[in-house]
Amino acid sequence: xxxxxxxxxxxxxxxxxxxxxxxxxxxxxxxxxxxxxxxxxxxxxxxxxxxxxxxxxxxxxxxxxxxxxxxxxxxxxxxxxxxxxxxxxxxxxxxxxxxxxxxxxxxxxxxxxxxxxxxxxxxxxxxxxxxxxxxxxxxxxxxxxxxxxxxxxxxxxxxxxxxxxxxxxxxxxxxxxxxxxxxxxxxxxxxxxxxxxxxxxxxxxxxxxxxxxxxxxxxxxxxxxxxxxxxxxxxxxxxxxxxxxxxxxxxxxxxxxxxxxxxxxxxxxxxxxxxxxxxxxxxxxxxxxxxxxxxxxxxxxxxxxxxxxxxxxxxxxxxxxxxxxxxxxxxxxxxxxxxxxxxxxxxxxxxxxxxxxxxxxxxxxxxxxxxxxxxxxxxxxxxxxxxxxxxxxxxxxxxxxxxxxxxxxxxxxxx
Numbered sequence: 132x133x134x135x136x137x138x139x140x141x142x143x144x145x146x147x148x149x150x151x152x153x154x155x156x157x158x159x160x161x162x163x164x165x166x167x168x169x170x171x172x173x174x175x176x177x178x179x180x181x182x183x184x185x186x187x188x189x190x191x192x193x194x195x196x197x198x199x200x201x202x203x204x205x206x207x208x209x210x211x212x213x214x215x216x217x218x219x220x221x222x223x224x225x226x227x228x229x230x231x232x233x234x235x236x237x238x239x240x241x242x243x244x245x246x247x248x249x250x251x252x253x254x255x256x257x258x259x260x261x262x263x264x265x266x267x268x269x270x271x272x273x274x275x276x277x278x279x280x281x282x283x284x285x286x287x288x289x290x291x292x293x294x295x296x297x298x299x300x301x302x303x304x305x306x307x308x309x310x311x312x313x314x315x316x317x318x319x320x321x322x323x324x325x326x327x328x329x330x331x332x333x334x335x336x337x338x339x340x341x342x343x344x345x346x347x348x349x350x351x352x353x354x355x356x357x358x359x360x361x362x363x364x365x366x367x368x369x370x371x372x373x374x375x376x377x378x379x380x381x382x383x384x385x386x387x388x389x390x391x392x393x394x395x396x397x398x399x400x401x402x403x404x405x406x407x408x409x410x411x412x413x414x415x416x417x418x419x420x421x422x423x424x425x426x427x428x429x430x431x432x433x434x435x436x437x438x439x440x441x442x443x444x445x446x447x448x449x450x451x452x453x454x455x456x457x458x459x460x461x462x463x464x465x466x467x468x469x470x471x472x473x474x475x476x477x478x479x480x481x482x483x484x485x486x487x488x489x490x491x492x493x494x495x496x497x498x499x500x501x502x503x504x505x506x507x508x509x510x511x512x513x514x515x516x517x518x519x520x521x522x523x524x525x526x527x528x529x530x531x532x533x534x535x536x537x538x539x540x541x542x543x544x545x546x
Contacts, residue, residue: 136266136270136409137270139263140259140263140266140267140270141258141259142315143254143255143258143315143316144255144258144259144267144270144271146311146312146315146316147251147254147255147271147274147312147316148270148271148273148274149274149308149311150214150251150274150308150311150312151251151271151274151275151278152274152275152277152278153278153304153305153307153308153311154214154247154275154278154304154308155274155275155276155277155278155279155282156278156281156282156285156304157221157278157282157300157301157302157303157304157305157308158278158279158282158301159278159279159280159281159282159283159285159286160285160286160289160297160300160301160304161221161286161297161298161300161301162282162283162286163283163286163287163290163297164286164289164290164294164296164297164298165179165182165183165237166179166180166182166183167179167290168233168294168295168298169182169230169233171294172229172230172233173230174230178230181234182233182237183237185234185237185238185241186237186238186240186241186244187241187489187492187493188238188241188493189238189239189240189241189242189245190241190242190244190245190248190489191241191245191486191489191490191493193241193242193245193246194245194248194249194482194483194485194486194489195479195482195483195486196245197209197213197242197245197246197248197249197250197478197482198249198253198478198479198480198481198482198483199479199482200246200478201246201249201250201253201476201478201479201481201482202344202476202477202478202479205476206250206251206253206254206257206476206478207250207254207312207316207317209246209247209249209478210246210247210250210251210254210312210316211309211312211313212243212246213243213244213245213246213247213248213250214243214247214305214308214309214312215243215309216239216240216242216243216246217240217243217244217247217305218243218302218305218306218309219302220236220239220240220243221236221240221298221301221302222298222299222302223236224236224237224240224298225295225296225297225298225299225302226295245482245485248485249478249481249482249485250478251271252271252469252481252485253473253477253478253481254316255267255268255271255470256466256469256470256473256477256481257473257476259470261467261470261471261532261533261534262416262533262534263416264415264416264466264467264470264471265411265412265413265414265415265416265420265423265463265464265467266409266412266413266415266416267412268412268415268462268463268464268466268467268470269408269409269411269412269415269459269462269463270408270409270412272408272462272463273405273408273409276401276404276405276408279401280405285300343474343475343476344474344475344476344477344478344479345472345473345474345475345476345477345479345480346479346480347479347480350469350472350473350477350480350483351483353472354525354528354529354530355420355468355471355472355529355530355531355532356468356469356472356480356484357525357529358465358468358522358525358526358528358529359420359424359464359465359466359468359469359484360465360483360484360487361487361521361522361525362424362427362428362461362464362465362522362525362526363465363484363485363487363488363491364487364488364490364491364518364522365428365431365461365491365518365519365521365522366458366461366462366465366488366491367487367488367489367490367491367492367493367495368491368492368494368495368515368518369431369435369454369491369495369515369518369519370431370454370458371488371491371492371495372491372492372493372494372495372496372499373435373495373496373499373511373512373515374400374454375496376495376496376499376500377496377499377500377503377508377511377512378393378396378397378451379393380503381508382396382447385508386441386442386444386447388444392444392447395448396447396448396451397451399448399451399452399455400451400452400454400455400458401455402455403452403453403455403456403458403459404455404456404458404459404462405455406459407455407456407459407460408459408462408463410459411423411427411459411460411462411463411464412463414460415460415463415464415467415533416467416533419531419533420464420467420468420471420531420532420533421464421526421527421529421530421531421532423460423461423463423464424460424461424464424465424468424522424523424526424529425523425527426457426460427457427459427460427461427462427464428457428461428520428522428523428526429457429519429520429523430453430456430457430460431453431454431457431458431461431519432457432515432516432517432519432520432523433453433516434450434451434453434454434456434457435450435454435512435513435515435516435519436512436516437449437450437453438450438512439508439509439510439512439513439516440509461522465484466484467532467533468529468532469481469484471532471534472532491518495515495518498511498514499511499512499514499515502514
């Protein structure tokens, strides 16, 4: 009989994973409709793309502010408010009567998304201990991955019915996610954030006294945090940026293949990553954050080098599968490092960490696109591999943050 992957973890982890699935499904539902709905107002492709960019830019610009709100008011309050902002703005976007209205409302949604993401990750790191943080991170990422796979399937159908309908479905899924969070996270047991008279925050109850939070400067002074930020930047650059923007063009233009193979390549990546997320999380919690970051960065870099030389489908599919394998490890370990170095609330620390990925996702496609236009596809893939190798070298030099006394026996029992 298969055991639940949540055995030995606090209930709040399963709740946060459920919230992640609901949010990701909704986002996947609305994604196909956004550019088409924008163009229905008579604008061109650039303006339609700007609606998507507005969400990403505002999410990036407001992340640090969201982190400050988390440190000031707590993770659960900001999570609920963030989801609420995205839900309301999305519902109103479905009612938009002009392009400017749609653009502004999607920008507001980006602000709410930043608040939700930062608070959810910060909360996840406060409900688990060091010995379970990798597995919890893997499950949380898996929730987004599963939702991201399911959402577009429904989104394409709903878009065919009405361009406005996906926005309302997304708003409903967000309301459901917010309801799940409000119902099951209100009594979450968090690691202390208040400092008692003797200054030992570890033994303090989560009430009364001075609120303890980790600043970005304190975190940045630690080589492990700098390495985690660099790995997250590389993830944003290579996986969220270059892979998403360049692979479709590479398959059709450089390889001369039908568009169906684009989906096949992405499916290979997603299946490999989903299949290994739990394994990677256990590796992170038993072997350490450092080896997982080195392994994941190296495998992903090798995959991009392989893409640079791929001209036949089997090699392309193997490279895409390897990207998923590497992504499972680099998608879990850096977040666990951030959780390890946090003392009390770490909203700003999580925000800066998340901003690194967003910055990579913004700059990676631009740099790679320029190289494709002026040099070659191979040069763009080589540059992505170089970014990942820099992350690998920094990871090799970082100290391990997993405390060995927190490593659990192989057979975890329920808490």
